[in-house]
Amino acid sequence: MQILNQNRTTGALLLTTLLAVPTAAQDVLVQASKIIVAYSTEAPNNMVLKDSALLIRNGKIAFVGADIPAEARRAARVIDYGNATISPGFVLAATTLGRDVDLGEGAIAFTPDLLTADAFDPWLEQLDTLAPAGVTSFGLVPSARNVAGGIGAVGKPGLEQGRLIAPEVFVGFSVSRSARNQERQPTSLMGAHQMLRESFTEARDGVKIGPDLAILRQVMSGQRPAFFYADTFAEINAVLDIGASFNFAPIILGGGQSERVIEKLAKRGAGIVLNTLSPMMRRADLELPAKLNKAGIPFCFAGRPDQLRLSAALAVRNGLSRSTASTALTRTPATMLGQQANVGALRTGCGADFVVFQGDFIDLSARHIATWVDGKLAHGASAKQAMKTRNTNLTGGR
Amino acid sequence: MQSLRSIFIPAVLVSWMSLTSSPIAQTPTTGGSGEPPRASSTQPQPPSAQDPARRRRSGARRGGRRASFTIIEAGTVHPVSGPPIKDGVVIIRGERIFAIGQQGELQLPPNTKVFKYPDGHVYPGLIDASTDIFTDARLRGDRSLNGGSVIADGLLWTDSRDDHVIEHGITTAYVRVRTGAQLPGQGAIVRPSNSGFNLWEDKEQAAVQLRMTQGNSASHPLQRQTQLESVGKLFDDLDKYLEGQEKYEKDLEKYEEDFTKYLEHHAKKNGKADKKPADPKGAEAKKSEAKPAAEKPATGSPNGRRGRRGEGRPPRREPPKGGQPQELTSEAFDELLATMMAVIGQPATQPVDVQGPSRSRPQNPANSAAKPATKPGSATSKDDGPKRPTYPKKPREDLQKEALNKVLDGDLPLRIEAHRVDELRAALNLQRDKEIPLVVLEQAYGAHRVTEDIAERGATVVLTDVLPFSLAAPGDKRNAYAKFDPTSLPHQLNTAGIPFAIAGGTARMSAMLPMMAAAAIGNGLPEAAALRAITLTPAEILGVAKETGSLTRNKLADVIVTSGPLFASDSRMLLVLSKGRTEYEAK
Numbered sequence: 001m002q003i004l005n006q007n008r009t010t011g012a013l014l015l016t017t018l019l020a021v022p023t024a025a026q027d028v029l030v031q032a033s034k035i036i037v038a039y040s041t042e043a044p045n046n047m048v049l050k051d052s053a054l055l056i057r058n059g060k061i062a063f064v065g066a067d068i069p070a071e072a073r074r075a076a077r078v079i080d081y082g083n084a085t086i087s088p089g090f091v092l093a094a095t096t097l098g099r100d101v102d103l104g105e106g107a108i109a110f111t112p113d114l115l116t117a118d119a120f121d122p123w124l125e126q127l128d129t130l131a132p133a134g135v136t137s138f139g140l141v142p143s144a145r146n147v148a149g150g151i152g153a154v155g156k157p158g159l160e161q162g163r164l165i166a167p168e169v170f171v172g173f174s175v176s177r178s179a180r181n182q183e184r185q186p187t188s189l190m191g192a193h194q195m196l197r198e199s200f201t202e203a204r205d206g207v208k209i210g211p212d213l214a215i216l217r218q219v220m221s222g223q224r225p226a227f228f229y230a231d232t233f234a235e236i237n238a239v240l241d242i243g244a245s246f247n248f249a250p251i252i253l254g255g256g257q258s259e260r261v262i263e264k265l266a267k268r269g270a271g272i273v274l275n276t277l278s279p280m281m282r283r284a285d286l287e288l289p290a291k292l293n294k295a296g297i298p299f300c301f302a303g304r305p306d307q308l309r310l311s312a313a314l315a316v317r318n319g320l321s322r323s324t325a326s327t328a329l330t331r332t333p334a335t336m337l338g339q340q341a342n343v344g345a346l347r348t349g350c351g352a353d354f355v356v357f358q359g360d361f362i363d364l365s366a367r368h369i370a371t372w373v374d375g376k377l378a379h380g381a382s383a384k385q386a387m388k389t390r391n392t393n394l395t396g397g398r
Numbered sequence: 399m400q401s402l403r404s405i406f407i408p409a410v411l412v413s414w415m416s417l418t419s420s421p422i423a424q425t426p427t428t429g430g431s432g433e434p435p436r437a438s439s440t441q442p443q444p445p446s447a448q449d450p451a452r453r454r455r456s457g458a459r460r461g462g463r464r465a466s467f468t469i470i471e472a473g474t475v476h477p478v479s480g481p482p483i484k485d486g487v488v489i490i491r492g493e494r495i496f497a498i499g500q501q502g503e504l505q506l507p508p509n510t511k512v513f514k515y516p517d518g519h520v521y522p523g524l525i526d527a528s529t530d531i532f533t534d535a536r537l538r539g540d541r542s543l544n545g546g547s548v549i550a551d552g553l554l555w556t557d558s559r560d561d562h563v564i565e566h567g568i569t570t571a572y573v574r575v576r577t578g579a580q581l582p583g584q585g586a587i588v589r590p591s592n593s594g595f596n597l598w599e600d601k602e603q604a605a606v607q608l609r610m611t612q613g614n615s616a617s618h619p620l621q622r623q624t625q626l627e628s629v630g631k632l633f634d635d636l637d638k639y640l641e642g643q644e645k646y647e648k649d650l651e652k653y654e655e656d657f658t659k660y661l662e663h664h665a666k667k668n669g670k671a672d673k674k675p676a677d678p679k680g681a682e683a684k685k686s687e688a689k690p691a692a693e694k695p696a697t698g699s700p701n702g703r704r705g706r707r708g709e710g711r712p713p714r715r716e717p718p719k720g721g722q723p724q725e726l727t728s729e730a731f732d733e734l735l736a737t738m739m740a741v742i743g744q745p746a747t748q749p750v751d752v753q754g755p756s757r758s759r760p761q762n763p764a765n766s767a768a769k770p771a772t773k774p775g776s777a778t779s780k781d782d783g784p785k786r787p788t789y790p791k792k793p794r795e796d797l798q799k800e801a802l803n804k805v806l807d808g809d810l811p812l813r814i815e816a817h818r819v820d821e822l823r824a825a826l827n828l829q830r831d832k833e834i835p836l837v838v839l840e841q842a843y844g845a846h847r848v849t850e851d852i853a854e855r856g857a858t859v860v861l862t863d864v865l866p867f868s869l870a871a872p873g874d875k876r877n878a879y880a881k882f883d884p885t886s887l888p889h890q891l892n893t894a895g896i897p898f899a900i901a902g903g904t905a906r907m908s909a910m911l912p913m914m915a916a917a918a919i920g921n922g923l924p925e926a927a928a929l930r931a932i933t934l935t936p937a938e939i940l941g942v943a944k945e946t947g948s949l950t951r952n953k954l955a956d957v958i959v960t961s962g963p964l965f966a967s968d969s970r971m972l973l974v975l976s977k978g979r980t981e982y983e984a985k
Contacts, residue, residue: 129872279865279910283559306867313913313967322968364866365919365928365965 028056028375029068029076032356034085037064038345039330041293043323054086056352059374064348081356084369087326089136089353090309091344093273093333094152094227094253094302096143097126103150104143109184110195112215114150116140117167122158130157131371131378133305134361136353137165137343139333141253142172144229147179147192148199151215152227154337156353159378165351169337171219174229175238176254193238200246220246225338227273233257240268251336253302259288266295271336276303277311283318289328290319300333313364322362329361356380467491467510468978471501472518472959478933479948488520490955493977498949515959518972521929522949523569523956526908527860527936528813528840528901530575531563532556532588532595538575545632546797547583549574550602555594560905564590568908569956569976570598572901572940574607576815580629582607584801585813587940592981604940605811605838606801608632610828611821614869614879619820626824633832636803642793649790656787663783808835811941813860817879819844826851838939841903843869843882849894858939859891861931862903864914888931889922899936900928916965925965954978 030053037047055063055072063072096103102119105111120140130138137156142149149172155164175192186192203209203216218224228239231254240261243250249269252258258265258272265272277286292299301311312325334344342351352375359366370380468490475486477498487504489496497504506512530538532553553573555561563571574585587601598604610629612622804810812834816825822842829837837857839845845852845859852859863869863884870877891898900915902908915928923931937947946954955978962969974982 125873132872279913280904280906304867304871306872310866316967317913362967363916363920363965364913364967365916365925367920367922 026057027062027072027076028079028352029073030054030056030079030081030086030354030372032081032086033083035065035346036085036087036326037347038088039323039327041321041324041327043321046323046326054346054352054354056372056375059352059376061346061348061350061352064346067348081369084356084358085360085366086346086354086356087361088330088345088350089343089355089371089373090134090305090329091300091333091337091339092130092135092138092302092305092308093300093336094139094141095305096141097124097138099124100143100145103141104145105149106145106181107184109147109179109181109186109192110199110212111146111150112148112171112173112199113212114142115153115168116142116150116172117153117164120153120155120162120164122161122163124162127157127162130162130305131159131373132368133308134355134368134371135305135308136355136371136373136378137334137339137351138305139170139227139302139337140164141170141227144174144176144178144253145181146172146174147186147195148173148212148216151224154339154343156351156373157378158373159376165342166339169339170225170227170251171215172227172229173239175235176229176231178229189234189238193242196242197245200242204246220248222248225251225336227251227253229253231256233260236261237264240264240270243268243270255299256285258297259284259291262291262295262297265292265297270297271332272297272299273302273333273336274299274311276301276307277314278307279314286314286318289315289325293320293324298332298336300328300336302333309361309364312362316362322360325362326360351375467496467507468955468975469506469510469512470515470520470957470959470973470975471512472515472520474518475520475949476522476929476964477949478522478929479950486520488949488957490957490975490978493955493979495949495951495953495955495957497951513959513973515961515972518959518961519963519969520949521567521958521960521964522933522947523958523974523976524567524911524932525899525936525940525947526563526568526571526902526911526932527899527939528862528903529563529571529573529905529908530903531571531573531590531905531908532561533573533575533905539577540575541578543575543577543579543581543583544798545581545584545606545608545801546799548586548603549583550586550588550597553586553588553595553597557593560908561590562592563905563908564592564974564976564981565971566909566911567958567960567971567974568911569958569974569981570937570940570942570946571908572604572936574605574813576609578609580609581632581798582609584810587942589976590981591976591979598942601940601942603801603810605813606805608812608814610814610816610825611818611841613817614877616878622818622820623824626821629824630828630831633802633806633828636799636806639793639796639799640803646790646793653787653790656784660784660786667783805834805836806832811836811838811939813838813840815840817841817843817882819847822848823851826855826857829855829857843879843884843887845896846887846890849890849896852891852896853894857896858935859896859898860901860936860939861887861891861898862901862907864888864900865910865917883921885917886921888918888928892923892927897935897938898931899939900931901936912964912969913967916967919965928965 032053033051035049035052035054037049040046049065052065053068053073054061055068055076063069099119099121103116105114117140130136135157137154140153140155142152151168152170152172153164154166154169155162173196175189175196179192180187180189186195199213200216200220203213204220206213209217215224219226226248228250230236230239230252236252236255236258239250239252249271251271251273252265253273255272255274272292274289289299301308308329312329315328316322316325331340331344334340334342341349343353344350346354351373353373355361355371356369357366358369361368371378470488470490472486473484475483475488475498477483483498483500485501486498487501487506488498489504489506532555533549534554534556537549537552568590570587570589572585572587575582584603585605585607587598587604588595589598608629610626612625801810805812814825814828814837816822816839822839822844825837825839826848828834837855839852839857839859841862842859861884864887866885868884869882870880872880874880888898888900900911900918902911911932915932918931919925919928934943934947937943937945944953946956949957955975957973957975958971959973960969961972970984971982972984973980
């Protein structure tokens with residue numbers, strides 16, 4: 001409105017422009033010396049902007065870098081992070097948020113049509129630990145206690161409460177030890193394997209099927225990703241056989257012994273969601289990410305959110321490239337969840353979910369300055385001040 | 399200036415080549431005092447030299463003293479004791495650093511092995527101030543350890559992954575174990591190699607460990623307070639023990655005097671008064687032996703502080719080794735033997751018990767010959783001269799009390815494992831009440847709450863687990879340690895001016911020293927302070943800073959080269975030299 005008052009001669013053209021930029025007062029312009037729009041497994045392919053900015057509108061990335069209209073840039077509230085680096089927020093591919101009991105139907109092993117979204121509590125305390133760890137979105141998976149646990153969701157943490165952005169995304173299966181129960185079927189890995197095989201066969205061949213088998217049909221048609229809890233060689237092998245038999249590429253949750261089936265994994269196009277790494281692990285476990293990458297197997301990390309960065313750093317220390325490790329925290333899990341258009345990158349149209357570090361977050365020496373979720377500051381020392389101040393130049397970024 | 403340098407340096411180089419001890423260039427670092435290596439002639443030989451079994455298990459390589467030169471040229475040299483040097487060079491002669499400087503400023507000796515790393519970074523060898531490397535599960539679980547236990551005696555090389563810390567740049571480490579024992583032994587300083595380890599000479603017993611924590615298990619503060627207060631009792635009867643030891647030593651001296659008089663008397667009586675008494679020479683020799691030990695200042699206290707035990711009285715004499723009374727010199731004994739044999743009228747052909755004739759050992763044929771001469775009824779028994787003195791009874795030896803007395807004297811640091819705030823306060827109160835000169839607080843997770851007290855008492859801190867949420871997951875209400883943030887603690891201690899070291903804690907975590915320091919940098923610690931926390935500061939805490947911890951002339955050539963900055967996650971170890979010897983080189 002000030003612009004209109006100052007320059008009436010531009011009249012209609014400017015008015016048209018302003019009308020085309022609805023609620024310009026809500027726009028936020030976030031500047032930094034380095035903005036990584038999207039990571040790639042090959043470092044030269046990372047989309048990096050120097051001394052650039054993001055324009056956030058309605059919680060999404062409206063414009064990036066040179067595409068930001070001058071009018072919108074002038075009208076926006078400016079957050080300047082100085083010489084810090086802005087990267088896409090981390091995506092935690094799979095978590096139960098500590099609600100394992102609520103996300104597994106213990107009495108019945110095969111419940112593919114249950115919705116984990118129904119058990120989501122947006123005020124859960126565990127959600128508060130995500131933003132400080134840089135996690136801006138997560139996959140809420142069913143418990144490992146059911147052979148077919150239900151349909152997983154994708155959610156985000158927030159300053160006060162979390163929310164689900166996609167309530168029905170993928171299907172969670174399990175052939176791990178947790179899924180075997182002496183009080184109901186299956187009681188063995190063989191039984192779990194057989195249960196899955198029969199169910200998928202019926203879903204494929206059956207004429208009249210119920211809602212549960214309809215979910216399996218969606219998996220086979222590629223409409224829904226399928227996440228399988230499997231850790232040992234036998235479990236992973238069983239899952240790969242099911243995938244091969246019914247023509248879908250599974251995503252393995254755990255995959256501790258995936259090194260033994262690495263060629264088969266690559267051949268089947270499977271992905272791996274590794275547990276977070278620890279310095280106390282065996283050297284073979286620490287080197288597994290580098291080996292998976294070498295074999296062309298997409299992988300990411302899941303587990304304790306506060307250990308994601310450490311896991312990536314340990315993987316890099318044991319042979320993984322920086323860009324692949326960064327991709328494993330951002331774009332790869334987003335792709336596995338089928339949400340690459342919404343999270344895991346800072347392209348136009350994606351959610352304004354990003355982290356601000358003083359340096360490369362792969363280095364533990366990089367200081368975590370802030371986490372933004374949906375265009376709002378979810379974590380950061382001067383978060384509230386930054387949101388209230390116009391033309392702020394955050395000290396944390398200098 | 400440049401021309402002067404071009405004239406001066408070759409001239410100096412010539413003199414340096416002829417006089418091998420003169421430096422060719424001024425080291426730009428501070429602290430290059432050029433002090434000679436610490437004298438160790440009065441110290442016991444290193445166990446690797448003393449004990450063949452230990453030498454075997456250490457796998458230490460033997461070799462002559464090398465005096466050849468090694469040169470490392472790298473993109474950046476980080477001396478720690480001074481600012482980083484771009485395009486730096488480190489010259490090593492034998493096992494010590496000869497000079498460091500910038501490439502082009504130093505004229506290099508010809509025909510010398512040169513390591514070139516144009517993009518590499520050179521640092522001093524890393525020092526792990528607390529680890530359990532080279533210990534096995536049995537030792538780590540041994541609750542029977544006490545303050546007198548010497549951990550060095552139980553160290554083993556197993557060639558496992560955890561033993562190869564040298565590949566991660568660890569050239570010096572302080573080894574201790576964390577058992578449930580209150581005093582889990584005395585830690586040792588070791589120097590790892592690619593095929594074993596060597597114990598640091600004179601540092602096999604480097605500190606006394608004291609555990610003042612119950613861990614993260616749930617416990618009531620009052621219960622902890624009661625337990626912590628009881629720790630002070632360990633020090634309560636040390637004075638009495640010391641008095642007993644001193645009394646014994648005095649009695650021993652008196653006995654020696656009395657026995658000499660006794661011998662002299664009988665020598666005179668037998669008409670051999672002109673014979674030179676044995677004692678003066680023996681006593682003199684004995685005095686000359688005892689004097690250095692008595693005059694030697696307390697070791698292990700780099701800042702020169704001494705506890706109350708060290709003030710106002712001469713230092714305590716070291717007790718004789720092996721539970722035996724202090725021995726006289728062989729010359730003194732020859733004299734004594736000759737005199738005594740003359741008294742009893744027999745040739746000095748039989749060996750005589752060191753502890754004197756007061757001990758009757760009828761089973762010992764060596765003494766049986768002397769016995770009849772001292773029996774009542776002989777000429778001496780009817781004499782009015784001095785009576786034969788009684789040998790003093792030696793008090794029971796207690797190695798734990800010996801160790802704690804050394805702690806009170808400032809000869810050994812006391813390393814107290816204390817986690818919570820109340821445990822740390824109790825540890826600091828113990829230091830104050832007992833006037834312990836050297837205290838190192840280990841795993842002091844709650845130290846940020848007592849920084850003023852720590853600074854006031856002059857204690858130092860060794861931090862472990864400096865990784866994000868390494869103690870507990872955030873928000874874990876069942877874990878009492880979830881409130882501690884080990885990664886921000888280094889910055890807080892640094893701000894308070896408290897010397898601290900970042901340590902691995904366990905063998906496997908020793909390899910994580912750079913990443914732990916990096917995590918501390920990520921929480922506010924300046925990079926230079928982080929580097930110091932894994933090099934020079936631990937060397938100071940361990941009392942070996944004169945020998946290692948920085949790239950300074952005359953210090954041991956413990957040098958590492960990395961492919962990038964040490965704190966970068968993708969930085970690789972390229973070269974590790976320990977005492978100038980290549981222990982690891984990346985292929």
